[in-house]
Every structure is written in structure tokens, then in C-alpha cells.
Amino acid sequence: MTQTLNFVALLGRALISACSTLGNVALFALVGVSHLVRPPFQFRQFWRHFIEIAYFSLPVVALTALFTGMVLALQSFTGFSRFNAESAIASVVVLSVTRELGPVLAGLMVAGRIGAAVAAELGTMRVTDQIDALTTLSTDPMKYLVAPRLLAATLAMPLLVLVADILGVLGGYLIGTVKLGFVSETYLSNSWNVLQTMDVVSGLVKAAVFGFIIALMGAWCGYNSKGGAQGVGQATTRAVVASSILILALDYVITEAFFSR
Amino acid sequence: MSAVSDRGAESSTPKIRLRGLRKAFGDKVVLDGVDLDVRAGHSMVILGGSGSGKSVTIKCILGLITPDSGLIEIDGRDVGKMSHREREAILDRTGMLFQNGALFDSLPVWENVCFKLLAQKRITRAQARDKAAEALAQVGLAASVGDLSPAELSGGMQKRVALARAVAAQPDIIFFDEPTTGLDPIMGAVIDGLIVDCVQRLGATAFSITHDMASARRIGDDAAMIHKGRIIWAGSAQTLGDTGNEMVDQFARGEREGPIQMELRK
Numbered sequence: 373m374t375q376t377l378n379f380v381a382l383l384g385r386a387l388i389s390a391c392s393t394l395g396n397v398a399l400f401a402l403v404g405v406s407h408l409v410r411p412p413f414q415f416r417q418f419w420r421h422f423i424e425i426a427y428f429s430l431p432v433v434a435l436t437a438l439f440t441g442m443v444l445a446l447q448s449f450t451g452f453s454r455f456n457a458e459s460a461i462a463s464v465v466v467l468s469v470t471r472e473l474g475p476v477l478a479g480l481m482v483a484g485r486i487g488a489a490v491a492a493e494l495g496t497m498r499v500t501d502q503i504d505a506l507t508t509l510s511t512d513p514m515k516y517l518v519a520p521r522l523l524a525a526t527l528a529m530p531l532l533v534l535v536a537d538i539l540g541v542l543g544g545y546l547i548g549t550v551k552l553g554f555v556s557e558t559y560l561s562n563s564w565n566v567l568q569t570m571d572v573v574s575g576l577v578k579a580a581v582f583g584f585i586i587a588l589m590g591a592w593c594g595y596n597s598k599g600g601a602q603g604v605g606q607a608t609t610r611a612v613v614a615s616s617i618l619i620l621a622l623d624y625v626i627t628e629a630f631f632s633r
Numbered sequence: 634m635s636a637v638s639d640r641g642a643e644s645s646t647p648k649i650r651l652r653g654l655r656k657a658f659g660d661k662v663v664l665d666g667v668d669l670d671v672r673a674g675h676s677m678v679i680l681g682g683s684g685s686g687k688s689v690t691i692k693c694i695l696g697l698i699t700p701d702s703g704l705i706e707i708d709g710r711d712v713g714k715m716s717h718r719e720r721e722a723i724l725d726r727t728g729m730l731f732q733n734g735a736l737f738d739s740l741p742v743w744e745n746v747c748f749k750l751l752a753q754k755r756i757t758r759a760q761a762r763d764k765a766a767e768a769l770a771q772v773g774l775a776a777s778v779g780d781l782s783p784a785e786l787s788g789g790m791q792k793r794v795a796l797a798r799a800v801a802a803q804p805d806i807i808f809f810d811e812p813t814t815g816l817d818p819i820m821g822a823v824i825d826g827l828i829v830d831c832v833q834r835l836g837a838t839a840f841s842i843t844h845d846m847a848s849a850r851r852i853g854d855d856a857a858m859i860h861k862g863r864i865i866w867a868g869s870a871q872t873l874g875d876t877g878n879e880m881v882d883q884f885a886r887g888e889r890e891g892p893i894q895m896e897l898r899k
């Protein structure tokens with residue numbers, strides 16, 4: 373009996389703490405976003421992070437997308453040839469890449485790159501009193517550290533995903549024409565005809581949401597880290613894990629919202 | 634030599650007034666009812682053993698840590714009842730030297746030094762370099778240091794840059810958490826001179842933590858000692874070592890035997 377009660381109590385505590393964390397994260401996000409519409413604006417900070425995310429993540433995201441497109445074409449060929457459905461490869465590649473693989477894979481790569489970096493930087497600033505120092509130097513740390521990162525990631529991710537979309541399709545095209553013997557024009561017109569605006573738009577919306585989530589989790593975990601180098605390490609791990617899981621979960625939610633009818 | 638001087642009629646409201654300040658981390662009580670007055674335009678030195686809650690006291694006054702209970706007044710006004718904006722206005726006039734420097738390592742030294750002036754838009758970025766060179770000269774650093782990143786500096790240099798940053802905006806109230814720790818004796822004296830200068834020339838109120846008794850006598854008008862979360866003595870900094878309070882005298886003279894127990898085991 374007591375064991376059951378203990379278990380229920382444990383469950384209740386876990387639920388309450390999960391809810392309170394969720395509330396705190398939401399509040400944190402709200403405060404961060406509110407600083408985006410209240411002057412003074414931190415253009416310099418925004419630009420620094422935008423370049424860091426959009427430009428310096430480009431190689432990683434580009435390579436991921438290119439190889440994913442190539443593998444996708446190759447794998448679908450092996451599978452589809454059993455049903456004599458090879459002609460569908462072009463459309464499979466272009467739809468999977470723009471709707472799903474572009475945003476999700478770019479999101480996961482950027483979560484590893486930027487989410488970790490944000491958490492580590494803010495975490496170090498927290499444990500070395502730099503965040504407190506900002507407050508004493510007439511600067512709101514939420515405005516200076518968090519808001520620009522949120523905006524930069526939200527705007528940079530769609531750009532990255534646009535590049536990922538193009539390179540993913542290019543990867544499929546390369547394998548299709550060079551290795552699988554498709555005619556170049558047919559492959560391209562197949563891809564182009566099946567593609568609808570909504571496919572690309574949904575992918576870009578996902579990208580923006582994922583970007584926001586990556587910056588938010590990185591900032592939240594870093595901002596609230598404590599306990600020296602070890603704490604910063606934990607914050608970094610937590611940021612990457614949390615944003616990766618959220619990316620996959622929200623991917624489902626957004627897909628459901630766009631395409632379930 | 635000493636900072637003690639007659640600065641005319643004393644205004645009755647202290648610059649900073651603490652009453653019954655309490656703070657515990659978990660079940661560890663750090664501040665257990667701190668009462669303290671800091672006179673406007675004077676320099677207060679806080680002494681106390683390592684881990685006795687000196688830094689926590691400063692962070693409470695600055696609002697970086699929320700105390701569990703107690704009153705904090707600045708210029709006679711309760712900080713706890715102030716709006717966000719009013720608190721910001723006070724922080725705008727406050728400088729703080731953190732114990733570990735807390736320099737922004739993503740910014741070069743000159744931007745660190747002029748951070749507050751830039752944030753308040755009191756100078757342009759073009760003017761900031763000259764201003765930084767000036768502030769660095771005050772703490773005995775060459776202007777070329779301004780282009781380095783904080784990670785490229787020695788510990789003592791970082792401390793001095795942090796000090797330059799704390800006083801660059803000519804604050805009204807300045808907190809120094811161990812300003813001379815980690816500096817050589819001569820540079821320590823230079824920094825002490827800078828602190829005295831801030832108080833005497835600019836009329837600022839200084840609140841310093843130090844473990845160095847010579848420095849305490851040089852920079853302090855008043856002194857107080859914190860022990861086990863309470864202020865156990867407050868008086869003139871000049872009497873340190875000869876206050877008549879056995880604990881303070883033991884501390885000031887650095888004696889091993891005395892009423893303050895060496896708590897090696899916890």
C-alpha cells in the first residue's frame with residue numbers, strides 16, 4: 373500500500389516539476405521575445421549570431437543534405453525497382469527533402485552546433501558572474517544575450533533549409549542521372565511538376581520553429597546552469613538532447629497541422 | 634595618507650542601509666540578520682573570513698540575489714518596493730568589481746572597459762577607444778592592452794581591467810569585491826589610491842571587501858566585520874588591529890590563536 377502511495381507521490385512530483393519547468397521555459401521565451409519589440413535593439417549582437425548560424429553552419433548542413441538526397445535516390449531505386457516504380461524516385465526525393473529531411477536534418481545538425489554553443493557560452497557566462505556583470509553595466513542580459521540569439525536562429529534556419537532543399541534535390545539528381553540512368557530533363561521536370569508551394573513553405577515554417585527551439589533551449593539551459601565546468605557540461609548536453617527531441621516531436625505536430633485533412 | 638577626512642556636515646540618511654538581511658542556500662544559512670549603515674560619500678570596508686557571506690551581501694544589495702528577508706535601503710528608499718525601472722536607474726549609477734573579474738571574454742578589453750558608457754550611449758564607439766586607454770592608464774595598463782582579449786591577460790591584469798570597467802562610468806556607488814587580491818604590493822597601493830580617489834574626488838560611496846589590512850586602512854573610512862552571518866563589529870577603519878573587540882583584532886592581526894575558531898572540519 374505505502375509502496376503504491378510512494379509511487380503515486382513520485383509520479384505527482386515528477387508531473388508538477390515538469391509543468392513548472394514548462395511554465396518557466398515559456399515565460400523565459402516570452403520575456404526574450406518581448407525584448408525584440410522593445411528598444412534599444414541589439415543589432416550588433418543579432419548580426420554576430422546570424423552570421424555564426426547561417427554562414428558557418430552552411431558546410432555542415434550542405435553536406436548532410438547532399439548525401440541524404442543521394443542516399444534517398446539510391447535507396448528508393450532499390451526498393452521501387454521491385455514494383456517497376458522507378459519513375460517515382462524524383463518525386464519521392466523532392467518531397468521528402470523539402471517537407472521532412474531538409475528541415476529535420478538541418479535542425480538536428482544545428483542543434484548540435486549552435487544549441488550546444490549557446491548553452492556552453494551562456495553557461496560559462498553564468499558561472500563566471502558575467503551575466504550578473506551585465507546587469508550592473510546597464511544591460512539587461514535577456515535583451516543582450518537571449519533575444520538576439522532567438523531572432524538570429526529563427527531567421528537563419530529557413531535560409532539554411534532552403535539551401536538544404538536545393539542540395540538535397542541536387543544529390544538525388546546526381547545519383548539519378550549519373551548512376552541510375554535517368555534523362556536529366558525528365559528527372560528535373562518530374563521533380564518540378566510534383567512540387568507544390570505548400571511543400572516548401574511547410575518545410576521553411578518547420579525550419580523557423582526549429583531555429584527558435586534550438587536557441588531557446590540552448591539559452592535556457594545555459595542561463596540557468598550552475599556549479600562550474602561540470603554544470604556547464606550538463607547544461608550543454610541537456611540543451612542538445614532537449615532541442616533534438618523537441619524538433620522531432622514538433623515536426624510531427626507541424627506536419628499534422630499542414631497536411632492532415 | 635588615509636581616506637579619513639571631514640567631508641562637511643553628515644547627511645542623516647545613510648547611502649546604504651541593511652536591516653535584518655537574511656539569506657540561506659538550501660538549509661545553509663549564509664546571512665543571518667545583517668545590519669549595516671554605509672555613509673554617503675564615505676568608504677566602507679567589510680572584513681570577514683572566507684565563506685562568511687561578504688560577496689553574497691553585495692549581490693543582495695545589487696539585487697543579483699534575492700534575500701529571504703530583511704530590508705535594503707539605498708538613499709533611504711526600500712529596494713524591495715522599487716519598480717524594475719527604479720532599480721535600473723540605481724544600477725545605472727552603480728559600479729561593481731566582481732571577485733573574479735567577470736570580464737566578457739567575447740569582447741576585446743577596450744569594449745569591456747567602456748561597456749557601460751556604450752550601453753548608456755554616453756559615448757560613441759569611435760570615442761570609446763580613447764576613453765578606454767584613459768581608464769586603462771589609471772590602473773597602470775598600456776593602451777595597447779585595449780586590443781587584447783581578456784583571455785590573453787594575466788590574472789592581475791584582468792582584475793585591473795575589471796576595476797577600470799567598474800569605475801569608467803563614474804558611478805555614484807561602487808562595490809569592490811577584493812580589489813587588490815592577486816596584485817603585487819605596488820600595484821595594490823596604486824589601486825587603493827584609485828579607490829580613494831573615486832571617493833574623494835568624485836564623491837562616490839565605496840563598499841569594499843578586502844582581506845588585506847594595510848589596504849583596508851588605506852581605503853577605508855569605516856569598517857565592519859561579518860562573522861557567522863552577522864555584523865559583529867563596526868567602527869573606524871583606522872582602529873583595525875586595536876579595536877578592543879577580540880575577534881576583530883585577531884582577524885586584523887592574522888593571529889592563529891583567538892576567539893575565532895578555526896573551523897577546518899565542517
Ligand SMILES: Nc1ncnc2c1ncn2[C@@H]1O[C@H](COP(=O)(O)OP(=O)(O)OP(=O)(O)O)[C@@H](O)[C@H]1O
Pocket residue numbers: 658663681682683684685686687688689690732
Ligand atoms: N549561488 C550560491 N549557491 C549556493 N551557495 C552559495 C552561493 N553563493 C554563495 N554560496 C555560499 O555562501 C557562502 C558565502 O559565500 P560568499 O561568496 O559570500 O563568501 P565570501 O565571504 O565572499 O568569501 P571569500 O572571502 O572567500 O570570497 C559560501 O559558503 C558559499 O558556499
Ligand SMILES: [Mg+2]
Pocket residue numbers: 687688689732810
Ligand atoms: Mg567573496
